[in-house]
Amino acid sequence: MTRLYSFLLLFVFVYSAHSQNDIVVRGTVLDVNTQLPMELATVYFTTVKDSTVLDYATTDKNGAFRMDIKKYDKPVFLKVNYMGYQTYFEEYKGLSESKDFGKIYLIENVNALNDVVIKTEAPPVTIKKDTLEFNASSYRVRPDSNVETLLKQLPGFDVDNDGKITVNGREVNQVLVNGKTFFDKNGAIAIKNLPADIIKKVQVSDFKTKKEELSKQESTSDFSSINITIDEKKNKGYFGKVMGGYGTDDRYEVNGNLNYFNNKQKISLLLTSNNINATEFAKDDVFDSMGGGRTNTRGGNSNSGGNKGIIQSNLLGINYSDDWREDLLAMGSYNFSNTVNKNESNSNQLSLLPTGNIITDADSKSRNESTGNNVNFELEYKIDPTSRIVFTPKVSQSRNIGHSESNSTSVDENNNPLNNSDSRSDSEGDSMNFGNTINYNKAFEKKSRNLSFVFSNNNTGNDSETINISNTFFEQGDRPDEIRNQKTAKKSSSDSYSADLEYTEPITDSLRVRFGSDFDWKSNTNDERTFSFDSETGEYTDFDLAFSNYSSSTQNSVTPKVGVTLQKNKYTLNIDSRTSIVNFDNHSLYLNNPTDLSKKYALPFATALLRYKFSRSKNLSFKFDYSNALPSAAQLMPIVNLNNPLNTIVGNPDLNPVEKSSVNFNFRNYDFRSRSGYNFSLKADYYNNSIESTSVYDESGKRTTTYVNISGVYNTSLGVNWNQSIKEGVHALRYGFGLNGGYTFDKGFTNSVLYNAKSISISPKAYLSYDYGEILTIAPSYGLSYSQSNYENTSRDATSNVVHRANVQTTTYWPENLVFGNDFGYTYNSNISDEFKKDFYLWNTSLSYGFLKKTMFLKVKVYDVLNQNQSATRTISATSVRDEENMVLKRYAMFSIAYKIGNFAAEKGKRRGGERGERGDRGGRETEG
Numbered sequence: 001m002t003r004l005y006s007f008l009l010l011f012v013f014v015y016s017a018h019s020q021n022d023i024v025v026r027g028t029v030l031d032v033n034t035q036l037p038m039e040l041a042t043v044y045f046t047t048v049k050d051s052t053v054l055d056y057a058t059t060d061k062n063g064a065f066r067m068d069i070k071k072y073d074k075p076v077f078l079k080v081n082y083m084g085y086q087t088y089f090e091e092y093k094g095l096s097e098s099k100d101f102g103k104i105y106l107i108e109n110v111n112a113l114n115d116v117v118i119k120t121e122a123p124p125v126t127i128k129k130d131t132l133e134f135n136a137s138s139y140r141v142r143p144d145s146n147v148e149t150l151l152k153q154l155p156g157f158d159v160d161n162d163g164k165i166t167v168n169g170r171e172v173n174q175v176l177v178n179g180k181t182f183f184d185k186n187g188a189i190a191i192k193n194l195p196a197d198i199i200k201k202v203q204v205s206d207f208k209t210k211k212e213e214l215s216k217q218e219s220t221s222d223f224s225s226i227n228i229t230i231d232e233k234k235n236k237g238y239f240g241k242v243m244g245g246y247g248t249d250d251r252y253e254v255n256g257n258l259n260y261f262n263n264k265q266k267i268s269l270l271l272t273s274n275n276i277n278a279t280e281f282a283k284d285d286v287f288d289s290m291g292g293g294r295t296n297t298r299g300g301n302s303n304s305g306g307n308k309g310i311i312q313s314n315l316l317g318i319n320y321s322d323d324w325r326e327d328l329l330a331m332g333s334y335n336f337s338n339t340v341n342k343n344e345s346n347s348n349q350l351s352l353l354p355t356g357n358i359i360t361d362a363d364s365k366s367r368n369e370s371t372g373n374n375v376n377f378e379l380e381y382k383i384d385p386t387s388r389i390v391f392t393p394k395v396s397q398s399r400n401i402g403h404s405e406s407n408s409t410s411v412d413e414n415n416n417p418l419n420n421s422d423s424r425s426d427s428e429g430d431s432m433n434f435g436n437t438i439n440y441n442k443a444f445e446k447k448s449r450n451l452s453f454v455f456s457n458n459n460t461g462n463d464s465e466t467i468n469i470s471n472t473f474f475e476q477g478d479r480p481d482e483i484r485n486q487k488t489a490k491k492s493s494s495d496s497y498s499a500d501l502e503y504t505e506p507i508t509d510s511l512r513v514r515f516g517s518d519f520d521w522k523s524n525t526n527d528e529r530t531f532s533f534d535s536e537t538g539e540y541t542d543f544d545l546a547f548s549n550y551s552s553s554t555q556n557s558v559t560p561k562v563g564v565t566l567q568k569n570k571y572t573l574n575i576d577s578r579t580s581i582v583n584f585d586n587h588s589l590y591l592n593n594p595t596d597l598s599k600k601y602a603l604p605f606a607t608a609l610l611r612y613k614f615s616r617s618k619n620l621s622f623k624f625d626y627s628n629a630l631p632s633a634a635q636l637m638p639i640v641n642l643n644n645p646l647n648t649i650v651g652n653p654d655l656n657p658v659e660k661s662s663v664n665f666n667f668r669n670y671d672f673r674s675r676s677g678y679n680f681s682l683k684a685d686y687y688n689n690s691i692e693s694t695s696v697y698d699e700s701g702k703r704t705t706t707y708v709n710i711s712g713v714y715n716t717s718l719g720v721n722w723n724q725s726i727k728e729g730v731h732a733l734r735y736g737f738g739l740n741g742g743y744t745f746d747k748g749f750t751n752s753v754l755y756n757a758k759s760i761s762i763s764p765k766a767y768l769s770y771d772y773g774e775i776l777t778i779a780p781s782y783g784l785s786y787s788q789s790n791y792e793n794t795s796r797d798a799t800s801n802v803v804h805r806a807n808v809q810t811t812t813y814w815p816e817n818l819v820f821g822n823d824f825g826y827t828y829n830s831n832i833s834d835e836f837k838k839d840f841y842l843w844n845t846s847l848s849y850g851f852l853k854k855t856m857f858l859k860v861k862v863y864d865v866l867n868q869n870q871s872a873t874r875t876i877s878a879t880s881v882r883d884e885e886n887m888v889l890k891r892y893a894m895f896s897i898a899y900k901i902g903n904f905a906a907e908k909g910k911r912r913g914g915e916r917g918e919r920g921d922r923g924g925r926e927t928e929g
Helices: 002-019 110-114 147-153 188-193 210-215
Strands: 022-031 042-047 053-058 064-070 076-081 088-092 099-106 125-127 131-135 157-159 165-167 170-177 199-206 224-230 236-247 252-262 265-274 310-325 328-351 358-384 387-391 394-412 417-443 450-474 482-506 511-534 539-543 549-567 571-590 593-615 618-629 640-644 647-650 658-671 676-688 690-697 703-710 713-728 731-750 753-772 776-792 798-812 818-829 839-851 856-863 872-876 880-886 892-901
Touching: 042 064, 042 125, 053 064, 053 125, 076 099, 088 099, 147 157, 147 188, 147 199, 165 224, 170 188, 188 265, 210 387, 210 417, 210 450, 252 892, 511 571, 690 731, 703 731, 798 872
Parallel strands: 022 099, 170 224, 647 703
Antiparallel strands: 022 064, 042 053, 042 076, 076 088, 125 131, 131 199, 157 165, 165 170, 199 224, 236 252, 236 892, 252 265, 265 310, 310 328, 328 358, 328 880, 358 387, 358 394, 387 417, 394 417, 417 450, 450 482, 482 511, 511 539, 511 549, 549 571, 571 593, 593 618, 618 658, 640 647, 658 676, 676 713, 690 703, 713 731, 731 753, 753 776, 776 798, 798 818, 818 839, 839 856, 856 892, 872 880
């Protein structure tokens, strides 16, 4: 703690010393003809020598700008940029004192009418109508950095420790490269594997579905999309990196990343093989796949859920994109995966019942191997200037082999034995899936008039075989023991087809109506046949009716719909309404008794979305959604599922559809001038006829479970986030604060008794990142989670829980060619039972050295230096408390060597911000792009 205070005092001293060299520059930007202020114009200073950006700001609604900038005693340019206007240039001998530049007038770019464009360097930020564009060369990063490092430098961007990207408080769910997917749409592979020095622009816009994109409709999503464009001068050549490492406990890791770009044609190959729980291609530059001290499952800690145990994986991925012709664009990817997951688990569960509690201790071992092949393809064809069609077929195939062994013992609250069991299971299964979507859009001569058609299908088949051997002994009551030695063959299929036809007609420039219909058809079958072991023949030949069943369901629906969009300068109102007319037919055969269940529904749906833009960086949105969801065939059909000797499950044919009403309010504001922003969100969901499972226990502790409708369940959540960025010479500071809270009112049944649960939760967090030039990065963070639940009509009155998570990452890039990284985390969970450790430290460290002009790297890394990693979890509900501990990856050290291939037609060692732009005269030049 003393060292932390010393560091903070040193930082304040250094920051104060440098602030004495600051000056303040200000001014106002106006249109030369109208004399009106120009909001969000980009004002920036560059050096005359090499056009390095010194600092920048954007104007407010009054056209005013202000910058606290460091003194500079060499010639500089003052530049002002605004879309559609000539760039303003003014040269000064230096910036030695505070200055008011007064009124700066911009001239509309009349040359644009004659297609005469004079190119110069782009401004740091360009704000278009619906796109925020960052010029990558204006932001300085280390020469060997990846795209993720670049994104962290952009104002308003945040990339957390789990790789989630937010821009101005809005989560990013799609990352494209030159407008196309790079392996996957979430962008993790692109931002981790592509080098920053080939990037020209980073564009941010509202995420749109393919239908919205083709028809040029407004986005109805609350997510953002990022498009990374590659510099044309660096878009030809090859580059990549290969790495191999071996460590203690026979830990190993092999990675390869090879890319060939030839203008519009791009081919990338990724591969990895390891036994350290790294199941993704995305790797951190410093910590590789160690995951960090953040309860990250890739690092082996399962406190946050996800895969359990230790995973050995072999992955191969190929990505391809090209413009075959000007009117025919293609992209696709292939992924192969082979993973082996081994786990050992033990658990303790307290089941809370009105008639008395039940305590169950269990342990298990498992090994599961999965092999998969996935192919995705997208083909876009421009039929003519007004028509486009997009095909997106995908095929996936997988094979799974599993083995598990388990034991469990249950006692009552007086420690009287109820039951005990042991089991063994071996399974093999194959699955095949084919899906396809066809998007067609026809635009007409009248603006905003268009016709769209979307057809999609999804076809899945599964075939599996399982051998179950189990012994279950009941200590209470007269229930007979169950001894099983069975072989079960399952075949299931699922087919769905849907068509969406919609026509949009503009009534006025701001008012549009839509009408159309959705057509859906779904079919599911499940055939389960079980055979008992015949000791005389040594084969599984005795057909068992009680454990065999057949079921099928067909769902047909027609959904007429109508929508209205009203779009003004400041706001957009979008209203959609539809009614789904559904025929739901179900059939089952169990114990040679056929059952048919047919139902008809008329299900209403409605959505209203209001967005209001106070300015280009400040906006709010309000969304209301009402929907219905049908119960599944398994929940409806009265088929008895006896697979678990301690839990018999049967459907309920009287279930009603689930009605859900949701409201969502969001407000976001980001000030580019102060480089700070905040966002506020409020969400609430209310359910009628929510489907819940309910269990009844007999005297031996065996359950019988079915499903019931429960109304009056709701939940609310609140989120607030604020962040600030400060740059002062070689010092860069980013910090933020977040607060999330929630309230839930839930209902359920335990042993036929209705209970309710009222839960509150609050989770504040704070984070900071400090960079000292290209030498040092320090990033501490802290998060607290507190929850409390109060119960009625259960044997438990209340429960509460506190979780602390603290983490600090440090990376040093000194001396030259040496990179030293440390990731230290602490986790404490108050509700872990006394049988498990409540807290632990996780410290990962790595040291690498680059030589041969940084084309070769030697690295040593140590995962879990203190050997404390654990995977203990507690799950609390109104009816149970469950503690569980799983196998976890422990301490290992690994030595590796990596080699970088090619330099992608870019100068080695070239730094961001050092590219020379053309020098121009005052006024009369347009920004490139």
